[in-house]
Amino acid sequence: MTILTNEQPKWFWAVSVFTLFFSFCGIMTFVSELFMSNEVFKSLTAEERYFQTHRPFWVLIVFGINVICGSISAVLILLRNKLAFKFGIIAVLCTCIQILYYNMFTSITDVIGIINMQYPLIILITSVLLLLFVKYSIIKKWLS
Template sequence: MENQKTKIPKWFWAVASFSLLWNLMGVSSFFQQLTMTGEALKALPLAEQELYNSYPLWTFIAFAFAVFGGIIGSIGLLMKKKWAKPAFIISLLAIIPQMIHTLFFTKAKEVYGSGTEIMPILVIVFGIFLLWFSTIGIKKGWLK
């Protein structure tokens, strides 16, 4: 019975693949911020420059944990590994304070206008979803 293979539904692969693409976009955004030159920063409108410079270092570190935890978790899903769940836990634990800071402790809404809160909320919701999804994958025997 232990050697019996658990059939994984096709939609699992679609979710796992979307998860990887989503987190690759996050990594891309992280590296865009990491490699932003002073020249590129000066090309932004003054309000955006001030917003960018107002973020404390810890938010950038949280961003790194969030996106790399998400990538590792997504790869874990695609490899059918249980360690996807702890990676998503790390990612979510980094996402929440980072997004709370963006939503409530910056002038992002003033700079970018209404709708600014949509992406941070989506990031939190998807982080929670991926943690839940990996938990279900373990319970169903899809992740070993």
């Protein structure tokens, strides 16, 4: 008699912990933007201060939804729950909305430079890869 188990490989847990760390970095970025001190705000360039003060509030809300859903997804991966995929989709969609807003409706590249636009793209690519990881984990029945 053989008992079949869908035990996860060690790399599954490594990627899962990375996902949690990635989400924690997103939360820290969101909190630091939300509660920016006057000293930090004054240290920004005039253009950066302009973007901070003239950014629509809904963009900040989308950012918050992004990091909350991404964090919930990371925790659900560690709990081996396939709902992580749905929260991951919401997080990736929010990332896309933010990137589209900044690239289409602002002149952000003039302020931070085209080379610094790699950071949002790295976040988007990493988020999509983590979403594919979750989908693969569901197919392998590592998440239920």
